Amino acid sequence: MKSNVGIVIVSHSPKVAEGTADMVRQMVGDEVPLAWCGGNPEGGLGTSVEAIMNAIDQAWSEAGVAILVDLGGAETNSEMAIEMIGEPRAGRIVICNAPIVEGAVMAATEASGGAALKDVVATAHELSPA
Amino acid sequence: MDANAQASVLITHEVGLHARPSVKFTKLAKTFPAQIEMALTAHGPWIDAKSIVKVMAAKAPKGTTIHLRASGEGASDALRALVDLVERDFDEGAAHARTA
Numbered sequence: 001m002k003s004n005v006g007i008v009i010v011s012h013s014p015k016v017a018e019g020t021a022d023m024v025r026q027m028v029g030d031e032v033p034l035a036w037c038g039g040n041p042e043g044g045l046g047t048s049v050e051a052i053m054n055a056i057d058q059a060w061s062e063a064g065v066a067i068l069v070d071l072g073g074a075e076t077n078s079e080m081a082i083e084m085i086g087e088p089r090a091g092r093i094v095i096c097n098a099p100i101v102e103g104a105v106m107a108a109t110e111a112s113g114g115a116a117l118k119d120v121v122a123t124a125h126e127l128s129p130a
Numbered sequence: 131m132d133a134n135a136q137a138s139v140l141i142t143h144e145v146g147l148h149a150r151p152s153v154k155f156t157k158l159a160k161t162f163p164a165q166i167e168m169a170l171t172a173h174g175p176w177i178d179a180k181s182i183v184k185v186m187a188a189k190a191p192k193g194t195t196i197h198l199r200a201s202g203e204g205a206s207d208a209l210r211a212l213v214d215l216v217e218r219d220f221d222e223g224a225a226h227a228r229t230a
Contacts, residue, residue, distance in 0.1 A: 109182040113160035126183040
């Protein structure tokens with residue numbers, strides 16, 4: 001069902017990203033488009049703009065995509081990926097300010113009920129101290 | 131159309147209303163149009179039963195009676211379904227026994 005908001009998980013570590021995605025799949029189910037990426041092209045810890053763009057493509061939904069990131073570069077590279085994807089899709093891709101694992105599970109739970117992108121993002125943001 | 135409905139149910143699931151049960155609970159709640167609220171005492175405070183963040187934060191352990199109230203379309207159907215889910219141990223009872 002591609003009408004639900006998609007979730008993209010971006011971590012420096014492929015293990016963290018994949019493990020987070022596993023939790024989302026097990027706890028929330030298959031109704032939400034989901035993709036993850038982690039690690040740099042050399043196989044070390046890091047993030048890659050190209051991998052993030054591919055993950056966004058995989059999880060793409062007309063309702064938009066919410067991205068969960070871990071540290072610094074994951075966020076800046078995600079911003080760069082969104083910029084390179086450009087409008088009109090860029091306007092429907094949002095990076096959540098939330099802890100990656102909890103945020104992904106909460107955002108996916110909200111998305112599974114057909115919530116709009118802004119509500120999915122708001123649910124993830126509820127986890128962060130004001 | 132139902133105006134209001136109320137129900138309460140005892141949590142018998144081993145780990146209580148934790149992560150996975152909370153996800154199932156809120157996902158089911160979201161399938162109903164009614165406004166649904168939950169509380170750990172009959173006097174509140176009432177939280178939105180469709181909010182995964184709030185339901186998980188309630189951390190209701192095994193042995194807790196959760197109170198539910200709903201208003202609007204399908205209010206009593208919604209509560210019946212939610213009570214049912216809790217009484218079925220969120221459909222996890224058997225799986226838990228196997229892995230325990």
